[in-house]
Amino acid sequence: MASARCAIVGSGLAALATYTTLRHGGVAPEEIVVFGTHADPTSVWARRAASIRQQHMRSESDGHLAAAAFPGLAVREATRRISIRPLLQTVTNRYRPTVDAFLADAERLRSTSGWERSFVERRIARVRAVDGGFQLDGEGSFAHVLIATGHPGLARVPGAVHAYEPHEYAARVAIVGAGMAAATEWLNALAAGSEVVSIRRREPLRRPLNLPREYFSKRGLESFHRLAPPQRAVALHELSTPSYPPGAEWDEPIDRALREGRLRVVSRSSDDAQSTAWAEQVISATGFTAGFAADPLLADLVAEHALATHDRWIVLDSDSTVPDLTDDVRTLSLAGVAGQWAFPASDTIAGAKYAARAFLRRVCRTR
């Protein structure tokens, strides 16, 4: 650890994406320390995916944690199965890797990247800027730090089981929310023979990815980055509208259940109490608590260093770095959901890689 220049705070998917990117860029395992609570970077995410019985990823062929986009999961599957089908699916944007394939690929990367040589099981509570770097809980300093602590917690509805926690389905289920997890839960509960009430505040959008595709590239990001802080916050609020992908695999069972009366949709504001009273089980598919203030480490960092914030976001440069604490010799980056100010889809795999690649550029530049 003494020779480490880089530290990653957090040990989830974004941390592994950052680690593989640094390794791809030639940074040795001895130069990197990963502080986290789980040696397996997929364990938290995998438990949530298993809870909602997720079979396929929402991401596409390049939704893996390796540094380079090629070869993607479709190419790997085509090679493994000796089939052209995954390649045809990916050029028509119909390829969705299975959760198992994604996890297997993540395990391959973890075991071959040197992750275990860099991992230290410790929850970091405080990040402090010092001359030329940062101290983490008094340890260090590290010249370059990327914080990837993930979502601060589940957004719960009182009396409800959260979708991302293990659960079964009662005969009458109310599902709160309208995003990808909620849609998955509608199908799960219907498949289990339940009657379902969908309680939603907003109507979901139908789009393949979490955000419109242009927000994943410079073409859309340039105009986003030009927005003044108030407009950028408005844009982020608008982009947070719940959504799930289009397609018959969603529409057919939902339409059939609606016709048969096994699925009803109610507005959260009007029929909320009546619906939850009817239900034997309420499932909260409302995602995560939002904002830096809900994350003790980020809240402390903001308070200690008087960082610029706007609404619930820490203000970042377009490369996901904290401008007040980043200069020619040191870097503080935020990855995952905390990086939305720089990349609206920061809580996706693409978002994790966006921050990771920018982090690598700075690490390599200041070697």
Added chain:
Amino acid sequence: MSYTLIGRIQSRLLSALPALLVALGIHRWWAIELVALMLAVGLALDVLVYHRALAYQPGWLALPLGLLELAIVYAAMRELTIAAPLRGALGLYALAWISAQVFAHAVLPRLRLEYAEAGGEPGRLGALTAVAVALTVVGGLGGAYAVRPPTVHLHGTVQGPLVIRHAETLVGGVVKGGIDIRADHVTLRKVTVVGGTYGVNVEHAQHVMLDRVRVLHFTLDAVRAVDAGVMVKDCSVTAPAGPLTTGVLISYSMGRPMSMVSGCTIVGVREGISTHSSMVDVMDNHVVGTSVRGISLSEMSMDRASGNVVESANGIGIVCMDHSMCEIEHNTVAGAKVDGNGDPSRHGVAIEAYFYAEATVAKNTVIASPGGVAAFDQSTIER
């Protein structure tokens, strides 16, 4: 991929690199001109159409866009009379298209991790390479322009025969007594040739282009090529001055680049188009009223006849003969006539394989030809 405009342009220039290297490697001006044309068409579409219309471009769209660009490039190639052999041109285009896919989906994302999120911008090194590609293409075009053969415009009637011993382009006019071509990279364009034993005689030369050449009153062959690689395009052969004439004759040219005869109209000769020991693409010609054979692919040739119309041929419409291997497709043979000497191989046969020849025939139209499609004397026809 959501390309930025710069990303589109730089990616296109970079992915043209393999086609450009091949073009430089084979030392053919048409190849460099074609790469330049492909880039010009592509870049124009990038700036004027794609960038505005395609905020996001899914992978499958590369196929229809590739076909659209192919159609535009082909039309422009014809309009600019770039003397490219069709197969070579298609091969180069296919290489450029496949390179573009491989570069966009594999090479560039590996060379620059941020390639996709940067909107297809390949970074500083990629941008420099793209500029180098552009400069090479422009330099190549400049070089091609600087060393292009001189163009000679003929006015009125010139008494021949003319003998051409250096690369040049001859345009217009009427030449009496025939033209002999003995040099590579000679182009005749819109020249009328009257008389001569041979209208145009090409010997020991290649990359010779006869574009919209008219030949009449010749006594043996309108166009004769021996040990030569020629492209005969949109020619007109009429009014022969003897009974033993051939419209276009290409012989003993197996060691030369493939020849092509396309879009010609040939009337009233003994044989319309005839090949011997050569590789020739005979396509989209109109051959009328021949006294012996309409199109003859013979003597160990490896030829393809497609899209031709052969009318009122005496004896045989199209024949593959004497150990030749032929593909005969999409032709129309109408009114092949029985020549009356009792030989079944000349009994108004529309398409024929003769004397150890192998012909593959498909999708031809045969009208009022009593001999139909037939094989004789140890030959085979595969349908």
